[in-house]
Amino acid sequence: MKNILFIVGSLRKQSFNRQLAAMAEKMLVNKFNIQYLEFEDVPFMNQDLEANTPAPVVRVRKEILAADGIWIFTPEYNYSYPGLLKNLLDWLSRPMDISDFTNPTAVVGKKVTVSGAGGNNKTASCRAKLNELLEFMKMQVMTEPQTGIALGIEAWTKGEFNLTDEQVAMLKEQAEKFTAFVNA
Ligand SMILES: Cc1cc2nc3c(=O)[nH]c(=O)nc-3n(C[C@H](O)[C@H](O)[C@H](O)COP(=O)(O)O)c2cc1C
Incomplete structure (x- = not known):
């Protein structure tokens, strides 16, 4: 079975995006091995650290290399992606062997898709x-x-994550199309 790596762009324990990922995981069960990339320990990008790659960076690169597909579930922060996700991607944008910039990164050529739950901007x-x-x-x-979810009022007032039938269908369609994309 091929491997799909889920990346959640929120560190919040009750993250709606992590709950969205859990729903997608159920849709892909028996089709792929699903792993979640935990990256809270990845330090801020600092080129001084690159000569001696930090252990968390080595670990996340290894998990990325083992993945046949990557699915990112992320909130929107100030009309953009969260800084913690950018920091992870900045590390992943660098060659694994920094001695030569023609060396490959861990992510080059990887198949990826994105979903997100947030406010009315979806x-x-x-x-x-x-x-x-x-x-x-x-x-x-x-x-x-790609699935964009405008969270309902109960999410903001009670912290409850509920999707409409239409939103579930959207996620299912993305899961099916991503399955075909990764298997192509
Ligand atoms: C710094 C910050 C900026 C935000 N900016 C936006 C925004 O631009 N658009 C939006 O829809 N929601 C925005 N939100 C609200 C998030 O959508 C909301 O907190 C959401 O629950 C975060 O996702 P999570 O539940 O996966 O942690 C922002 C939240 C934070 C903390």
Whole structure:
């Protein structure tokens, strides 16, 4: 079975995006091995650290290399992607062997897609900018379809994550198209 790596762009314990990932995971069960990339311990990018790659960076690169596909679930922060996700991607944009910039990165050519849950903008600005960044990093980005969720009032008032039938269908369609994309 091929491997799909899920990356959640929120560290919040009750993250709606992590709950969205859990729903997608159920849709992919028996089709792929699913792993979640935990990256809270990745330090801020600092070129001084690159000569002696920090252990968390070595670990996340290894997990990325083992993945046949990557699915990012992320909130929108100020009309863009969260800084913690950018920091992770900045590390992943660097050659694994920094002695020569023609050396490959861990993410080059990787198949990736994006979903997000947030406010009324349905994370559209975040996803547009993230798609552009992932393409700049020479990843193969499945931009259509992508699931954008405008969280309901009960999410903001009671912390409850509920999806409408239409939103579930959107996620299911993305899961099916991503399955075909990764298996192609
Ligand atoms: C720094 C910050 C900026 C935010 N900016 C936006 C925004 O531009 N658009 C939006 O829809 N929601 C925005 N939000 C609200 C998030 O969508 C909301 O907190 C969401 O629950 C975060 O996702 P999570 O539940 O996965 O942690 C922002 C939240 C934070 C903390």
